[in-house]
Amino acid sequence: EVQVVESGGDLVQSGGSLRLSCAVSGFIFRNYAMSWVRQAPGEGLECVSSITNDGGSTYYVDSVKGRFTISRDNSKSTLYLQMTSLRVDDTAIYYCARRTLDDHLEFWGRGTLVTVSS
Amino acid sequence: DIQMTQSPSTLSASVGDRVTITCRANQSIDSWLAWYQQRPGKAPKVLIYKASSLESGVPSRFSGSGSGTEFALTISSLQPDDFATYYCQQYSRWWTFGQGTKVEIK
Numbered sequence: 001e002v003q004v005v006e007s008g009g010d011l012v013q014s015g016g017s018l019r020l021s022c023a024v025s026g027f028i029f030r031n032y033a034m035s036w037v038r039q040a041p042g043e044g045l046e047c048v049s050s051i052t053n054d055g056g057s058t059y060y061v062d063s064v065k066g067r068f069t070i071s072r073d074n075s076k077s078t079l080y081l082q083m084t085s086l087r088v089d090d091t092a093i094y095y096c097a098r099r100t101l102d103d104h105l106e107f108w109g110r111g112t113l114v115t116v117s118s
Numbered sequence: 119d120i121q122m123t124q125s126p127s128t129l130s131a132s133v134g135d136r137v138t139i140t141c142r143a144n145q146s147i148d149s150w151l152a153w154y155q156q157r158p159g160k161a162p163k164v165l166i167y168k169a170s171s172l173e174s175g176v177p178s179r180f181s182g183s184g185s186g187t188e189f190a191l192t193i194s195s196l197q198p199d200d201f202a203t204y205y206c207q208q209y210s211r212w213w214t215f216g217q218g219t220k221v222e223i224k
Binding site for chain 2: 035037044045046047050059061095100102103104105106108109110111
């Protein structure tokens with residue numbers, strides 16, 4: 001059974017930093033690209049960042065470029081999102097999801113809540 | 119940037135109704151479109167990918183159609199479990215979502 005479990009969300013002040021983790025099991029992690037998607041309270045979905053299966057290529061939405069860094073440890077089947085210079089509008093639930101071979105998103109975790117206060 | 123626009127934003131329907139949600143892209147995305155269902159407090163779940171392919175385990179009352187810039191998700195006979203918010207997502211270039219359509223009980 002595929003399991004995707006995010007952690008690391010917290011309440012942090014504006015300008016602060018946080019590292020999110022996403023631990024997976026039930027599939028061969030190193031074979032799949034992964035993504036982070038966020039959802040602000042009461043709002044829609046936004047893909048924040050993505051990484052290829054070997055970590056060789058990374059992608060970011062413009063609003064987080066230079067502030068967020070996606071990475072992965074294939075030996076630990078874990079995906080990370082390092083977030084710095086956090087802003088109030090980064091407040092959201094952050095989901096981790098597996099990218100399929102045709103690039104849509106499947107097997108989402110339950111998310112972890114990041115709250116940035118002013 | 120590819121923008122996705124869904125309509126309607128909210129849809130009121132009854133159990134057994136046939137409902138259709140539409141999604142429009144501001145440029146052609148071929149068939150690189152997925153539909154997701156999100157129940158309150160839960161993670162999104164993929165229903166349809168490549169515009170019309172049904173994800174494994176998803177009931178056959180869900181179907182997708184369209185290509186290019188115009189797409190639709192149809193639920194042939196609405197069930198109690200289907201009251202949720204639905205999002206389209208393009209994955210032709212980057213990944214962008216529509217703003218969502220909430221299907222509520224009439």
